Amino acid sequence: MTRSTKTRATMHDVAREANVSIASVSRFINGQTVREEIEPRITKAISSLNFKPNSAGRALRASKTQQICLSVPDISNPVYQTITKGVQNILNETDYRLMLAPRNMSVEENLALIDSLDSNYADGFIFLSLVDDPRIRKAFLKLSIPAVVIGNVEVHEEVDTIKVSSGAVELALTFLVDKYGGDVLFLNGPTSTIPGRNREKGFLEAMQNRGIDGTKHVVEAESFNVDAGLAALAKVKNISKYRSIICANDLLAAAALRFLSTLKIEVPNKIAVIGIDNTDLASVLSPALTSIDYKSEYRGELAAKFILDRLNDPTTAYRKISIAPELVERESA
Amino acid sequence: MTRSTKTRATMHDVAREANVSIASVSRFINGQTVREEIEPRITKAISSLNFKPNSAGRALRASKTQQICLSVPDISNPVYQTITKGVQNILNETDYRLMLAPRNMSVEENLALIDSLDSNYADGFIFLSLVDDPRIRKAFLKLSIPAVVIGNVEVHEEVDTIKVSSGAVELALTFLVDKYGGDVLFLNGPTSTIPGRNREKGFLEAMQNRGIDGTKHVVEAESFNVDAGLAALAKVKNISKYRSIICANDLLAAAALRFLSTLKIEVPNKIAVIGIDNTDLASVLSPALTSIDYKSEYRGELAAKFILDRLNDPTTAYRKISIAPELVERESA
DNA sequence: TAACTTACTGTAAACGTTTACAGTAGGAAG
DNA sequence: CTTCCTACTGTAAACGTTTACAGTAAGTTA
Structure with a gap:
């Protein structure tokens, strides 16, 4: 069984078959009113020829690509x-x-x-x-x-x-500080990126508001993914002095959960973790991830x-x- | 500051500016050789007019949309x-x-x-x-x-x-049975789908090969996602009689991990879990998911x-x- | 009746490319 | 010198739509 190689029908073909002008076909297809009598002729021709308008022709003429x-x-x-x-x-x-x-x-x-x-x-x-x-x-x-x-x-x-x-990190921090006190670690992504920059700024300001110099509470991962998160956490000295970790996105939070689970540090009993983005991932992780929903x-x-x-x-x-x-x-x- | 509304340059404009024919411009752009002398003229015209070929024109004439x-x-x-x-x-x-x-x-x-x-x-x-x-x-x-x-x-x-x-489920089963014995549960997705059908078939055959009637070891989720997985597992009577669970994809496996963690059933000590697909998710979950890589x-x-x-x-x-x-x-x- | 309006219709000209074809210039071969 | 070849060039015709414009038939008004 070989595939049909015959070329596709164009509007001209439809017009000929329906015995109307090509303009009428075009108008009908685009939802303008045409004489009641010719409507069924066009419909029939379209389906019998299996006509489909050509996107390129349309795009060229109307300069709309859809x-x-x-x-x-x-x-x-x-x-x-x-x-x-x-x-x-x-x-x-x-x-x-x-x-x-x-x-x-x-x-x-x-x-x-x-x-x-x-x-x-x-x-x-x-x-x-x-x-x-x-x-x-x-x-x-x-x-x-x-x-x-x-x-x-x-x-x-x-x-x-x-x-x-901008209040996302503030939101997380308020929640954590209220519940677990000020020993918060911020696991950020690269500050060369826009979210990295902004979230760090948010964190430092929020800490400032509480009279804490946040700069020593920040660790920066090289990328917003799990591997980078694990690598960054591995460099943190004495992680158990922190009571909670804010992560700049859910992937970094996943890294934090893995990291802590490897060290047998219970979450949230020993250290609480919070993510940002609230992606599908959050509800899949164990323990399920508390996260800032970015909608x-x-x-x-x-x-x-x-x-x-x-x-x-x-x-x-x-x-x-x-x-x-x-x-x-x-x-x- | 208002945006420029002037219309984009076409190949005709480039041809005129470079004082060559439009065909030469087209040929040059498409990598054919043109007279050495005119090449820089075209290049210059293109950049001075900021010409970019129009996709629709191209698509229409060459019937290639890219x-x-x-x-x-x-x-x-x-x-x-x-x-x-x-x-x-x-x-x-x-x-x-x-x-x-x-x-x-x-x-x-x-x-x-x-x-x-x-x-x-x-x-x-x-x-x-x-x-x-x-x-x-x-x-x-x-x-x-x-x-x-x-x-x-x-x-x-x-x-x-x-x-x-087709041996994916067989692969998983061999691994699990060797390690944990024949008390295997298969958490499948809907059998109205192709993968659901095939993976069930694979499971039943693999069980058959071991002289076990697998039909009672199967539970079917309504969809290949976490919620459906949780719902399906909730209906399993006495889950702790199983020693391992094969899940038809990683999302269902994530559901299994959550489900077991909620019941404080240790993985893999009490029940082992294995997924299919080996998506990014697998390495993010805790415990990290053993999974059949579908490449x-x-x-x-x-x-x-x-x-x-x-x-x-x-x-x-x-x-x-x-x-x-x-x-x-x-x-x- | 004519004049006007309404509601269509068809013709033909675009839109911006690619490419078949015919043409040309210059060099090599005879 | 002519003839042939090579390597390019320009003209013009597509590709399949949409749409401005002019035309027409039927209905309405005076």
């Missing part, structure tokens, strides 16, 4: 998977397709990505970046399609922005909505919103 | 994230872009997806499905672009296929390679390959 590009720094991190899911939730209800951009951990990768968007393969752009740079800001200025930024990367004003308001799925949904709104109506006012983080208490603290 | 569509049944499942990562690894080295299809858990969603591919928005298709159906098989036959199937869904012969060879990232990479090979040379022989699963021993068994 594609949204989502940039994801690191697909291994569950927080980005959750955001992706949120974006999908919304796009699936529309006829937009989701393009996943190559990973963009570095400034250069980000620049290449933003640059490539000028090739008109997407109608909108949802931007997530771990890094910040004047060049990124500059590249963004030239971007020819609407964009939404999730996170704290700085770009120009004419962009919708979705942030998490990632919701942020993804919101980003998709913002893009769609702007594509529908380019004059929509630019929105800069902040989501309030929320502590979700489970077993680890 | 896009690969990947279908993912459920983006929440880490195994699909890992496969996606593998696909990305390969595509990132090329100028193909990755399209993530909407989730396709049901037969209808699959059919709609396969149907939509006739709209020519992708050059190749990597197909993953939890479900099987004659209609899917039939729809696949009409597909006009090359496809790779990952998994055991049945389609026609003219498709590259990547499976995991998901590799399968993703392979799928991408197969598609690219076929796009390069459509006469490539169709490949049907089986990956050998491998047991990765950690703490839980």
